[in-house]
Amino acid sequence: MDQIILQILNGLDKGSAYALIALGLTLIFGTLGVVNFAHGALFMMGAFVAVTVSKLLALSHKVVDETRTDFLGKPLQVDVPYVYDWFGQGAGDTIIDWAVPISILFAIPIMVAIGFIMERGLIKHFYKRPHADQILVTFGLAIVLQEIIKYFYGANPIPTPAPSAFTGSFDFGVAFGFDPNAIIYPYWRLVYFFFSIIVIGAVFAFLQFTTFGMVVRAGMADRETVGMLGINIDKRFTVMFGIAAAVAGLAGVMYVPINPPNYHMGMDFLVLSFVVVVVGGMGSLPGAVAAGFLLGILESFASMSAVINILPGINQIIIYLVAIIILLTRPRGLMGRKGVMEE
Amino acid sequence: MNNSTFSRRRVLKTGAIASAGLALPTYLRADGHTGFTNAPGDNEVILGFNVPQTGPYADEGADELRAYELAVEHLNGGGDGGMLGTFSSKVLDGTGILGREVKYVTGDTQTKSDAARASARSMIEKDGAIMITGGSSSGVAVAVQALCQEAGIIFMAGLTHSNDTTGKDRRANGFRHFFNSYMSGAALAPVLAANYGTDRKAYHLTADYNWGYTTEEAVKSSTEALGWETVNAVKTPLTQTDFSSYIAPVLNSGADVLVLNHYGGNMVNSLTNAVQFGLREAQANGQNFEIIVPLYSRLMAKGAGANVKGIFGSTNWHWSLQDEGSKAFVQSFGTKYGFPPSQAAHTTYVQTLLYADAVTRANSFNPCAVVEALEDYEFDGLGNGKTLYRGADHQCFKDVLVVKGKENPENEFDLLEIVEVTPVEQVTYAPDHPQFAGGDLGTCNPGA
Numbered sequence: 001m002d003q004i005i006l007q008i009l010n011g012l013d014k015g016s017a018y019a020l021i022a023l024g025l026t027l028i029f030g031t032l033g034v035v036n037f038a039h040g041a042l043f044m045m046g047a048f049v050a051v052t053v054s055k056l057l058a059l060s061h062k063v064v065d066e067t068r069t070d071f072l073g074k075p076l077q078v079d080v081p082y083v084y085d086w087f088g089q090g091a092g093d094t095i096i097d098w099a100v101p102i103s104i105l106f107a108i109p110i111m112v113a114i115g116f117i118m119e120r121g122l123i124k125h126f127y128k129r130p131h132a133d134q135i136l137v138t139f140g141l142a143i144v145l146q147e148i149i150k151y152f153y154g155a156n157p158i159p160t161p162a163p164s165a166f167t168g169s170f171d172f173g174v175a176f177g178f179d180p181n182a183i184i185y186p187y188w189r190l191v192y193f194f195f196s197i198i199v200i201g202a203v204f205a206f207l208q209f210t211t212f213g214m215v216v217r218a219g220m221a222d223r224e225t226v227g228m229l230g231i232n233i234d235k236r237f238t239v240m241f242g243i244a245a246a247v248a249g250l251a252g253v254m255y256v257p258i259n260p261p262n263y264h265m266g267m268d269f270l271v272l273s274f275v276v277v278v279v280g281g282m283g284s285l286p287g288a289v290a291a292g293f294l295l296g297i298l299e300s301f302a303s304m305s306a307v308i309n310i311l312p313g314i315n316q317i318i319i320y321l322v323a324i325i326i327l328l329t330r331p332r333g334l335m336g337r338k339g340v341m342e343e
Numbered sequence: 344m345n346n347s348t349f350s351r352r353r354v355l356k357t358g359a360i361a362s363a364g365l366a367l368p369t370y371l372r373a374d375g376h377t378g379f380t381n382a383p384g385d386n387e388v389i390l391g392f393n394v395p396q397t398g399p400y401a402d403e404g405a406d407e408l409r410a411y412e413l414a415v416e417h418l419n420g421g422g423d424g425g426m427l428g429t430f431s432s433k434v435l436d437g438t439g440i441l442g443r444e445v446k447y448v449t450g451d452t453q454t455k456s457d458a459a460r461a462s463a464r465s466m467i468e469k470d471g472a473i474m475i476t477g478g479s480s481s482g483v484a485v486a487v488q489a490l491c492q493e494a495g496i497i498f499m500a501g502l503t504h505s506n507d508t509t510g511k512d513r514r515a516n517g518f519r520h521f522f523n524s525y526m527s528g529a530a531l532a533p534v535l536a537a538n539y540g541t542d543r544k545a546y547h548l549t550a551d552y553n554w555g556y557t558t559e560e561a562v563k564s565s566t567e568a569l570g571w572e573t574v575n576a577v578k579t580p581l582t583q584t585d586f587s588s589y590i591a592p593v594l595n596s597g598a599d600v601l602v603l604n605h606y607g608g609n610m611v612n613s614l615t616n617a618v619q620f621g622l623r624e625a626q627a628n629g630q631n632f633e634i635i636v637p638l639y640s641r642l643m644a645k646g647a648g649a650n651v652k653g654i655f656g657s658t659n660w661h662w663s664l665q666d667e668g669s670k671a672f673v674q675s676f677g678t679k680y681g682f683p684p685s686q687a688a689h690t691t692y693v694q695t696l697l698y699a700d701a702v703t704r705a706n707s708f709n710p711c712a713v714v715e716a717l718e719d720y721e722f723d724g725l726g727n728g729k730t731l732y733r734g735a736d737h738q739c740f741k742d743v744l745v746v747k748g749k750e751n752p753e754n755e756f757d758l759l760e761i762v763e764v765t766p767v768e769q770v771t772y773a774p775d776h777p778q779f780a781g782g783d784l785g786t787c788n789p790g791a
Contacts, residue, residue, distance in 0.1 A: 003592060010588045071662060071673060071683045071756060155401035157611045159648025169621040181594045181627075186619040189587070258619070259584055259612045260646050264399060268584045303588035305577045316580050 002173060002182040007300040009172070013189040013258070015296025016196035017043075020251035021269055022276040022288035023200060024244035030220045030283040031237040034123055035134050040270030041142040042245045045114060046252025047261035048149055049107040051158050054099035057083060098163045100257055107253045108246050115245025119238050142266065150263040162188040162257035188257050195254050199247060200289055206243075207285075216240055220283070275323050281336025291334055295319050379709045380495040380790025381471045388443040388708065390415070390695070391472030393463050393487060394501065396451040399608050400479040403642055403687045407477055407501055408449065409680055410688035414695035417675070418445045425675035426696060429668040429724035434703040435696065441703060452478055456486035463487045467494050473708055474499060476694050479687060481505030481554045488517035495790015497710050499694035502687045504606075504638055506557040509738035510779035515787040516710055518717055518732065520697065520739045521690045522770070524554070525778050527637045527657040528561030530743040530765035532569050535655060539600065539633055541570035546598035548589055548613060550605050551578040558604045560778060562637050574598040579609070586613040590620050599627035602635045610636060611646040618650040639746055642685050644758045651748030651758060658744045660689040660726055661761055669726040683756050693725045697732070711787040729767070735774035737784065743770050 021043050028036045060079035068076040083092035095102070122141060126134045161167065166187040173182035207213035219226045219233040226233045255261070276295055280287030301307060302318035314321075326334065383389070392411045395404035417425045420437030427435050439445050448470040450462025459478065466472040475491050476499035478484045484503035491498035492514040500508060500519040504527070509519050535543075545566060549555040555578070563573050574597050579589055590613070593601050601622060605613050617623075617634055625632040639656035662673045662683035672692065676684040684692070701716035702708055718734030727741035746759040772779070 003595070006591050007588060010591055013587070014585055068753065070754065072677045076754070150397075150401065155399055156642055157608060157646035159615075159646060159650075161648065167619075168624070169619065181625060184591070184594060184621050184625075186621070188619065259615060260648070262399070262608060262646075264608075265584065268582070300588040304592060305575055308577065 002178045006183050008297055009185050011297025011300035012193050015293035016193050017251055017255055018273055018276045018296050019289045019292025020196050021248055021273040022292045024248040025273055025277050026285050026288040027240055027244040031240045035131050037135050037138040038142040039248055040266030041145040042248035043252040043269055044266030046107055046111055046249025047256050049110055050100050050103035050253040050256045051160055053103040053106050054160050057099050058096050103253050107249045111246040111249030112242040115242040119241040146263045157260035157262040159260045160256040166191055192254050199250055275319055279323050279326050279333055281333030284335040287333055287335030298322055381473045383443055383473055383708055387446050388440050389470055389472050390447045391466035391475040392447055392477050393450040393452055393475055394477040395454045395479050398454045400454045403479045406685045406688040407691040410692040414692045415445045415447055418699050423675050426668050426672050426725055429671050431723040432700045435700055440699045448472055452483050454480050456482050459483040459487050460490050463490055467496055474698055477501040481508055484508050485512040488514050492516045492788055495710055495788045497713050499698050501691050505554040506778050507553055509736045511781035513736050513782040513784050515784045518737045520694050522659045522743050524557040524561040525772055526743050526770040528565035529770045530657050530745050532565035534745045534763055536569045543571045543600050544574045544598045545571055545600040545602050546574050546593050546596050547576035547602045547604055549578050550581055550609050552581050555604045558637050562602055584612055586616040590616050594625055599630050600633045606638055607643060610643050614647045614650050641758055652750050654748045656746055658686055658746050660686045661744055668724045689726060709789055711789045714787040740767050740771050742767050
């Protein structure tokens with residue numbers, strides 16, 4: 001029982017990332033009809049906003065320490081962060097420690113701007129082109145973006161830890177009457193799960209309870225009629241592209257303490273996120289979220305050694321296997337609507 | 344009347360024959376026929392540096408390339424000479440190799456076997472490289488080594504740790520200076536027993552490819568020989584980025600040690616996840632839970648950050664070594680580039696010097712002469728103490744470093760501390776050891 005709870009918890013945080021990326025993908029597909037293969041790159045860009053903010057907050061000047069030597073035997077140059085000079089060491093350490101949550105404030109405008117530039121600068125020219133063209137151009141864009149990141153940040157992962165208040169793990173076993181250490185779960189992964197719920201809730205609330213959201217939903221249902229009512233739906237869809245980019249970016253920002261980011265992390269999530277979108281149903285926002293969590297949990301269960309012993313290799317194919325089964329039984333995905341991607 | 348012999352048909356025929364001739368690999372052309380592939384001219388010799396310039400090991404590849412450039416500089420008489428001054432062999436005098444200036448071309452392995460073979464082939468056929476060296480993966484090393492064997496080119500392997508490179512996939516034209524999985528296990532096990540005791544239960548997470556298997560096998564057999572029990576060994580996909588679902592069950596498995604047979608991004612992520620799940624603070628079987636990383640790399644340790652603190656592993660070389668060779672190399676590399684070299688940089692620098700030295704001692708670029716000069720060659724002064732290039736399998740035998748993640752690093756490079764220099768006798772094995780079985784060097788191929 002404890003192993004089942006543990007794998008559900010594991011699946012939730014993985015599913016959170018899938019759900020956030022798939023939500024953005026679906027928003028873009030549902031509004032603009034674009035299959036955006038650069039969406040994983042937006043997740044990666046968000047992660048590197050956190051890396052950049054962390055580096056900026058820890059920006060230092062050199063102070064020579066005559067008592068110590070460097071690897072060449074010269075007097076050691078010690079890095080002293082500017083925030084120490086400005087706020088004192090205690091406050092400076094706290095600021096550097098909280099770099100990842102602080103990054104959220106920067107990530108939202110930066111990612112919206114990146115999304116806006118992407119959409120206006122490149123993707124809008126491909127609205128009326130076949131999906132294959134869209135896939136090619138956005139995939140190419142993803143490669144360009146990740147090579148830019150690699151040029152500036154290198155190929156190695158960059159450790160970007162969570163605030164020290166959230167390091168360590170919570171013993172659910174003790175809290176729920178199991179043996180100690182039976183269900184251990186890191187605090188930051190819990191934070192990630194709740195953060196994703198808040199972001200997903202905010203996006204749904206925005207679409208459901210604002211006039212802007214209502215127009216967007218109307219545009220998603222019948223773009224032509226909304227346009228005939230004199231509403232500039234393209235402008236609103238561009239904003240939605242920016243919001244989708246911000247959602248992917250925020251998913252990336254909060255993910256960096258879970259695994260140190262590298263330039264390739266977007267590609268690692270991209271294919272799985274597309275499977276999530278297809279399983280959830282093309283264009284269905286609730287479907288994307290539900291499928292994200294479902295596939296995350298299934299992937300966790302398939303990684304249990306007891307399962308692998310019975311079905312070797314199942315951990316590598318489970319998501320695709322489920323996708324095949326669902327598409328065979330429900331061709332439109334879990335919550336897909338009739339007519340989407342069927343023309 | 345037109346007496347011209349240049350008919351359209353004839354021009355086309357002549358052009359086609361000329362094009363075909365030019366397109367032939369250099370080693371099949373008449374000018375390459377001097378008994379072996381890509382025989383150099385009188386003025387220069389070209390070496391081929393095949394390193395990952397893109398892909399996940401690009402940083403390691405960049406460090407290898409820096410070391411190669413430094414080696415070429417030293418061979419041509421530039422810089423401070425680096426390890427040429429400490430090398431026990433004194434035949435290299437800074438005038439290139441056999442009086443020819445050393446030039447080089449580079450290829451990008453992308454850490455993919457097919458791409459690595461394509462770039463090596465291009466350097467051999469188009470650029471006339473006489474020797475290929477580099478790489479940061481065993482899959483790539485084995486693939487390129489086989490290609491070099493076919494082409495009649497010497498392959499001086501870069502960073503490759505799998506037993507198979509000088510085991511079942513060994514080739515007469517290939518040589519490895521870097522240590523291997525068996526040596527890691529043999530060096531680590533006694534240190535682990537001394538620090539953690541002999542009553543331990545280990546759980547292995549192993550990258551699901553060739554290097555992972557040989558490392559798991561090596562560490563398992565070495566630790567079990569000292570009394571440890573292996574509770575479980577789970578293969579993890581090479582493409583895995585989040586290891587939480589593999590790590591979460593470890594605490595409840597009855598194990599009290601987690602062995603991460605992972606390298607590169609896998610290692611960074613699995614170690615980070617293991618620390619997140621509280622394994623470092625946990626207790627199991629009445630003992631502190633421990634984590635082990637059999638193969639350490641400073642560049643990878645940097646990616647894992649503070650998570651490496653106190654964790655044992657092994658490494659081929661470390662910049663903090665205080666022998667004259669290591670000091671000279673660190674001084675030379677650090678002065679030129681501003682930071683200390685990695686173990687990948689060290690092994691590639693050393694391999695270049697060893698090749699140049701072998702050619703000079705053999706007084707020939709002929710691969711078979713080079714093979715003969717390198718086989719059973721003993722040397723010193725290159726950073727690992729006395730070393731033997733064993734003729735039976737073309738594997739270097741030297742001391743192995745057992746290291747530990749440093750608790751209080753003083754700077755960004757000060758991530759690992761040397762716990763023990765394991766003497767070479769302890770990591771030496773018979774050429775027909777079961778972990779290296781099934782291989783055959785064959786005979787050297789001079790090509791042409």
